[in-house]
Every structure is written in structure tokens, then in C-alpha cells.
Amino acid sequence: MRKSWWKVVTVVLLVYVITGGLLMEVPRLNILNETIRALYFHVPMWFGMIIMLVVSMVYSVKYLRSSNALYDTIALEFANVGIVFGIFGILTGMFWAQFAWGAWWSGDPKQNASAIGLLIYLAYFVLRGSLEDREQRARIAAVYNIFAFAALIPLLFILPRLTDSLHPGNGGNPGFNAYDLDNRMRRVFYTAVIGWSLLGVWIASVRVRIRRIESSLEL
Numbered sequence: 001m002r003k004s005w006w007k008v009v010t011v012v013l014l015v016y017v018i019t020g021g022l023l024m025e026v027p028r029l030n031i032l033n034e035t036i037r038a039l040y041f042h043v044p045m046w047f048g049m050i051i052m053l054v055v056s057m058v059y060s061v062k063y064l065r066s067s068n069a070l071y072d073t074i075a076l077e078f079a080n081v082g083i084v085f086g087i088f089g090i091l092t093g094m095f096w097a098q099f100a101w102g103a104w105w106s107g108d109p110k111q112n113a114s115a116i117g118l119l120i121y122l123a124y125f126v127l128r129g130s131l132e133d134r135e136q137r138a139r140i141a142a143v144y145n146i147f148a149f150a151a152l153i154p155l156l157f158i159l160p161r162l163t164d165s166l167h168p169g170n171g172g173n174p175g176f177n178a179y180d181l182d183n184r185m186r187r188v189f190y191t192a193v194i195g196w197s198l199l200g201v202w203i204a205s206v207r208v209r210i211r212r213i214e215s216s217l218e219l
Helices: 002-023 033-040 042-066 069-100 109-130 134-157 183-218
Strands: none
Touching: 002 033, 002 183, 033 042, 033 069, 033 183, 042 069, 042 134, 042 183, 069 109, 069 134, 069 183, 109 134
16 A cells, blocks of 8 residues: 555556646637646646656666666666557647647647657667567667657657747747636646646556566466
């Protein structure tokens, strides 16, 4: 029971986020209106993605230092969950963009950089699938994973700020903190960041256990 308390916390937080995110009142801002609720899903999922990919990158480094197969498995599964979060982040962002910008995909630098970043990580999985030797696959994938993360950070957080962009917080546009967000929105938003991140850790942990069971059955 002691080990599962955080899972109960995760469920409670996400129930609060989904209920509050869909039902609580939000500020009536020009153009945004109800679409500001995407803040509870789009942004926290990107936070979750970055956290998952940071963990993945750290365990890739640990694998290169120790050659422990468990570290490679952890790196793989956290990357898996991180990419799923990234895909949902792009989809929820497209939903918001349709109402705020008038198009699902406008070629905005932030959108393009996000898509390129996900493609770089999808290549990580293609690379793993193309190598049969376990040790060689783990080592090459670990090196690629480190460089993929190093490429993702400037793509998401630096390059869009250097060009014209419609995205909040980029290209001279104010971020959401500059808007009239009331305390209720902030409570749901910060809870969403924690809740979605914990869900990602939960899913990745379960997948790591499944991988270890499959490996033990193969022996």
C-alpha cells in the first residue's frame, strides 16, 4: 500500500483536472473564450513530455556508463510515453489553433519545430527496430537518444523565440501568464502539470515491468 499511494494521488489529481478543466468557469477573453481550457491539457502534456524525455536521456547516459540492460529498458519506455504525450500535445494544440488562428496547421515556427522534434524521436524507434544485436542496439540507441534530446530543446524553446510566431510566449507574443488568468485556472493548471506527469511515470513504470517479465520468460 505504501508503494501505491502516489497512484491514488495521480487518479485524484486527474479527476480534479478533467472535472475542473471542463466545468469550472474561465475568463472570457477575446478570441480565446472557451478554448482557453486547452491550457489544462496542451501545456501540461508538453511538460509531461519533457519530463519523460529527460528521464529517458538520463538513463541512456547511465546505460553508456554501466551497460545495465535495465537502464536501456527504462530509457526506451520513458521515451515511448514521452512521444505519446508529445503527439497529444500537438493534437490539443491544433484544436486550439483552429479557433484562435483559424487553421488546424498554419506552419507556425512552434508547430513546425514541434513536428520536427517528434520526427527526430520517431527515428529513435526506427533505429532500434533496425538493429538485431541487443547490446549494439542499446548502445547506439543511447547515443542517439542523448543527441535527440539535445536537438529537441533548441527546437522547442530557442528557435521559435527568434522568429515571428503566433504562439503565446514566442515571437514577442505574451505567454498565458500575461493574460487575465484567475486563481481557479492556476490551481487546475498546476494540478494538471503534476497529474499528467505522474500518469506518464506510472505508465512508463508498468511498461518497464512488462518488458522485464518478457525478458525473464525468454531466458
